[in-house]
Amino acid sequence: MTCHRCKTEMKAEKIPVYHYKESGLDNVRLEGVTLLKCERGHKLIHIPHIEMLHDAIAYNTLKKPPLLTAQEFRFLRKWIGLTMNELAHELAVSRGTIHRCEKKGEITRPYDHLLRMLVAKKKESSCQRQMYLEIAMHEVFEKMVKRHLKSAKMTIDVEKLPQHPSQASRQPQSQYAGL
Numbered sequence: 001m002t003c004h005r006c007k008t009e010m011k012a013e014k015i016p017v018y019h020y021k022e023s024g025l026d027n028v029r030l031e032g033v034t035l036l037k038c039e040r041g042h043k044l045i046h047i048p049h050i051e052m053l054h055d056a057i058a059y060n061t062l063k064k065p066p067l068l069t070a071q072e073f074r075f076l077r078k079w080i081g082l083t084m085n086e087l088a089h090e091l092a093v094s095r096g097t098i099h100r101c102e103k104k105g106e107i108t109r110p111y112d113h114l115l116r117m118l119v120a121k122k123k124e125s126s127c128q129r130q131m132y133l134e135i136a137m138h139e140v141f142e143k144m145v146k147r148h149l150k151s152a153k154m155t156i157d158v159e160k161l162p163q164h165p166s167q168a169s170r171q172p173q174s175q176y177a178g179l
């Protein structure tokens with residue numbers, strides 16, 4: 001692959017553990033991520049199966065026992081593709097309420113549950129797919145969920161994310177994030 005900025009060849013290098021800050025969550029670490037670097041030091045991160053990865057993060061966030069943190073609330077809102085205004089409308093609350101949840105972490109039990117139910121409804125097929133995959137994912141998930149921690153550390157090996165049968169024939173989804 002050539003660098004999109006200086007057109008020189010890029011070298012690939014595996015990163016043992018990548019802190020996936022782009023997710024907006026502090027607690028997600030990825031294994032199996034590739035760093036591409038050109039001679040002039042431009043960097044690109046390659047994360048395979050990005051859609052499945054976000055599904056896995058969201059699903060684990062949905063089923064964690066403690067209340068959602070501000071970061072998790074925001075991640076789930078974005079995962080279902082809603083703006084803060086749209087979410088406020090869906091939940092019949094003010095935009096200020098959503099703002100307080102996401103910026104100040106003032107998430108009470110009712111708002112936590114409302115969002116989780118809305119997400120489960122809007123992403124029913126993704127959640128079902130994740131449940132279906134859970135047996136195959138057992139090893140991956142085992143590392144991810146530690147109960148009773150407010151925000152459990154997740155380490156996900158992106159190369160081990162299984163493909164759903166309906167996706168097996170498609171090209172693997174990837175994302176390049178410029179650094």
Ligand SMILES: [Zn+2]
Nearest residue numbers: 003006038042
């Ligand atoms: Zn370059």
